[in-house]
Amino acid sequence: MSIQVQNISKSYNKIKAIDAISFEVNDGELFGLIGPDGAGKTTIFRILTTLLLANEGSASVAGFDIVKDYKAIRNSVGYMPGKFSLYQDLSVEENLKFFAAIFGTTIEENYDLIKDIYIQIEPYKTRRARALSGGMKQKLALCCALIHKPKVLFLDEPTTGVDPVSRKEFWEMLKRLQQKGITILVSTPYMDEAALCDRIALIQKGSILKIDEPRNIIKDYQKIIYDVKAKNRHQLILDLKKYPSQYSVFAFGEYIHYIDKNEDFNAADLDNYLKKQLHTEIEIRISNPTIEDVFMDL
Amino acid sequence: MNLWQEKDCFVPRNDNMNKEKIIEVQNLTKQFGNFTAVKSISFDVYKGEIFGFLGANGAGKTTAMKMLIGISKPTSGEALVAGFDVKTNTEMVKKSIGYMSQKFSMYDDLTIKENITFFGGIYGLSKARIKEKTMQLVEELRLHDSIDKLVGSLPLGWKQKLSFSVALLHEPKIVFLDEPTGGVDPITRRQFWEMIYAEANKGTTIFVTTHYMDEAEYCDRISIMVEGVIEALDSPKNLKNKYNVASMNDVFLKLARNVESP
Incomplete structure (x- = not known):
């Protein structure tokens, strides 16, 4: 089990952002958190990547406890936050080198993992991150999240604001990463992307409404449309x-x-x-x- | 959504749309140094039309839109928005249009009421008119209990519906919507579009960008920009026929390429 979440709750100023959430993600699975803005997806990501403490509940990622073993988790996961979080003033190459150095590795060491994605941005490797278009920024962010060969990859709304062509390409990249054995937890407000996950959790207002394979969720729907x-x-x-x-x-x-x-x-x-x-x-x-x-x- | 049920209009929109041009664009071009972001685009938008302005990230949509709302000077070419030249008469352009985007809509640390008052003031509405408009919005959007809440505390969907109404405060002829529904939940997204329909029915022209291809189907006409040029412009139905595909998503995937500027 790559991710195990049990009854996690988190409140901000008495407002419950997430309420007793539980789910599990298997090794090598592509698992989707599907829900609109404000559903609590980002809170879940921040708790699992040890950037935020839950009020209640427990969770483990890659076998490590999110509270006790937070340092080990930080070394074993890649995280791409919803908001572009690379250094705008650094070039494409500098950003990548920086993240590799932080994790005590080099671009060369894990080049195999990012190669497919990196070759698409390589022609612009001297360009500052801020001057990249949305689709390219997103590819760079993914490279940076992968550079230390994480066991689990957290992607918080990687395709929000991204056009359909880039979205399609992005999901093809995710499938290839999954084949390389990386477990992926991804969130999206685009319901059509849900069908591309192995399993999904439908989440709204801090609660999980349903967890299943996309086709089962559709199959179980009773009403005639x-x-x-x-x-x-x-x-x-x-x-x-x-x-x-x-x-x-x-x-x-x-x-x-x-x-x-x-x-x-x-x-x-x-x-x-x-x-x-x-x-x-x-x-x-x-x-x-x-x-x-x-x-x-x- | 109560707002638009009261404004039923039994005239079929598409038929009623007279062909009065409200936006006229001729060979509009924008260069940044050696790079041409918008390459001599030409198109017209008609009064009361819902015009979808689509394209991949980096295709030049934002640059084109900035020229049309009078905040970026074209390198060459012409554009008339509500009859005013975007090169020489930007202040009149700005007075004739409303604008909202996903990124900027209202001030988070002002209340709903304060935002309405502020934007009403910016658009030069009288105090009496602002008061009247505020009351109207409270009724239409059912804001009775939340008018004194900070905008920052509202769910995104609410915020977007509200900022659409704020963009219409001064009753502009055209409203520009830049990805108004990004990240909004599916139900609110549709309520938002019902507001758009209602507004278009009153004769307001809607110029909208979106990455949701189901929303592209709701537009009267669609343009698709690829690498600085308008690659296609027609009704969703005609575009689907032309490219022999079942959905606007497929049309988009056939046409658009994701290319980084050199």
Whole structure:
């Protein structure tokens, strides 16, 4: 077991940031903490990386206790905080050398681990970190978190504010690191990234709502979701919300996801209702639920 | 969200959108030394339109947007925003637009009320008008119990909804939203978009950037910037047809490349 968390709680000024959280991450697993801003993800990261003390509960990382063995943990984990935390005034190469030196290693010693990522930023190795674009900064930060060959890698919202192309590349990098035996705990507000994890914990307001493999979380979802579409999307949302038996109405890309309260819901009735409201180009069909649907209904 | 249920409007938006140009961009260019961040881009945005401005990190979106809101001078080319030249009439540009971003929205150590008063003042609203607007926002966003709370203590989603309303205090013709929903929870993200729809229905033009590709589907038209140029500009439906893919995410992955500036 790479990470073991038991009943960890933490309050700031009487406000509970996380409340009796427990979960385990297996060796070599890619585990995702999925939840919005304010859910408590960063607090969990800071406690597990020994930067913050919990009020209650216990936890171990790579076999070390987060309180007693905090020094050992700091040597065995890599941590990429949500906020870019490298030295803006140092160049790409200087940042990397600095982090290697701090951990008593060299770039050469563990070059194999970072090679795939580093070659993408190497052409700009003399550029100061502050002048890099978002995607490149993120790659440099990952290199710095990996330079001492950590057993466990903590990535706090590595893809927030990152465009879809860079996000895709980033997840491909994570998969490759996982194959090299590194255990990864990653958090994200992007629900589509949840599907790329081995297991996920859905977290909201300081509590874990569900832990499972992404496909099981989707499989366990009981309600039927309908994709609804019409020419005037804004009016469609308004009218669906007025439909007497509506349970929820949410925009989902091209379609509106509609859930009805009644088990004997008949799509033809809804179709008639929308026609009466003068909608055109109406489409109603059964949809495949996503992690985001499940999350929103928790 | 109560706010917009009261403002039902039964005119289909897309049909009603008259083709009055509110932003006109011609060969707009920005160079930093030898590096051209924005390469002669041209496009128009129409009144009441929700215009999605997409691109990879480093594609030149922020630079282009800065020129349009009058805080960065173009190297060459023209842009008219609400009829005002972004080179020579930046003060009128700023008066005609609202702006909010994920990074800067309001002052954390002022209360909600103080922020509204402050921004109302900045935009030159009279005291009576500020009072009226404050009351209106309290009603619409149901802030009765929290008006005297520090903005810093609010959840991100709340903050973003509030700062959208603050960006609209002076009833601008266009509002620029720079990644307004980054990190916001899925439900609040959708409520935010419902506010956007309601505002666009009133005729306000929305110019928005996002990295959520499901949100790209909510725009009337989308432009995708790649390495300083606009690589594609059309409705989400037409873009998907053109590239023969099922989602805007796939369109984006086909077009955008993540390239570092030289």
